[in-house]
Amino acid sequence: MTALDDPENVERAFEMGAFEYVAKPYDSLSLIARTKAAIRFSRTRMELKQKNRALSELLKEVEAQKDMLDENLNYMDTLIDILDHKIKNKLVPVISYSETFMNNVGGGNAEYAFGVINSASIQLNETIEDILTDMRARTRTLGKKERDVDIRGLLSGIVQKNAYILRDRGMQMSIDVEEDVPEEIITDITLFYDILDNLISNAIKYTEEGGIIRVHCYISDKEGHAGEFGISVEDNGMGIPSEYIDRVFEKEFIVPLDGYVRKENRTGMGLYLVRKFVSALGGSIEVSSILGKGTRFEIHLPLRIPDQSSVV
Known part of the structure; x- marks a missing residue:
């Protein structure tokens, strides 16, 4: 409330943070209405500040989750590479040679032993392939890019x-x-x-x-x-x-x-x-x-x- 309602003082008041002003003489109804409007504006501004702070925190959390997801995807890619190239591929000659020896040792305990090796190697290879398939599915769905x-x-x-x-x-x-x-x-x-x-x-x-x-x-x-x-x-x-x-x-x-x-x-x-x-x-x-x-x-x-x- 002010008696100084000239343009220069009004501008200065708004620059200092005023939302509204009432010049003298005033009527009570106008003063009450303007005061209520000022209170509503102030509350809305405070709520927006709070929501902006909450949104900023949420964005930080989302960014952190994204970094963690990228890290996990890279880790899974590394595991896939290890299983596929450094373990699964090593089974190929085991399966091949064990089958060859099994069919050429002429029976007996040796044939049985190579048969066990061949069967176990094939089962292990299938198990690794199932794991790889599931892991690839997870990385593809998590790392979806449109x-x-x-x-x-x-x-x-x-x-x-x-x-x-x-x-x-x-x-x-x-x-x-x-x-x-x-x-x-x-x-x-x-x-x-x-x-x-x-x-x-x-x-x-x-x-x-x-x-x-x-x-x-x-x-x-x-x-x-x-x-x-x-x-x-x-x-x-x-x-x-x-x-x-x-x-x-x-x-x-x-x-x-x-x-x-x-x-x-x-x-x-x-x-x-x-x-x-x-x-x-x-x-x-x-x-x-x-x-x-x-x-x-x-x-x-x-x-x-x-x-x-x-x-x-």
Whole structure:
């Protein structure tokens, strides 16, 4: 409250931190209203300062967690390298030589001993591979990095990768990308590639010679997934018995299939990792199958287009 309401003194008062002023003579209603407004402003300013301090502390904590995550990822990468190159690779000659000696020592205790070594080495190799697969999955999901991904180019690369086995087994693969699917989407290219590569490799593995693999990309209009990016991978292979459908994504679960001759390539990790990677991308996956006729996997992912900040 002041009697000095000339512009020079008013300016000086505001520079010194005043929020409002009332010049004499004044009326009580105006004074009360201005005082209440000043109190509200002061409280709001104090609350903002407190929230800014809390936000600064939170940002520091997030940065510290990020540094810790980066450190852990680097540590896991080192462990993966040790297991893969310095331990797992050392087992290759052990397995090879033990099998050679086992088949050429002419029976007896020596053959039995080399058989034990060979069997134990193979089991250890498989155990290390399972550990490596799980560790790689963890590093990929934790270290997720999004970028613009060329859908059609990525699918073309997967087709080229599998071209030899498709031709060798007389199989066909069709890629159908609908016109309204954008040229690029924003996602983690490593996870996205591994999802499609696993599903397509799985379809090839479980489809007999002369079979057909169909990959379909579209913008979904399905209830609960409208506007999302949809991908389906379908084969006309062996199919999955209905009693195992709910278990196909379980870790290390292998569907029992009578007469399946390529069992040595089945680890039970592929579909488990697919669901893990799909979840990391914020999506969902469903499976349907008819025994003896084929299997269909359908994925829905959030549709994010480059130069557009919103998620469709």
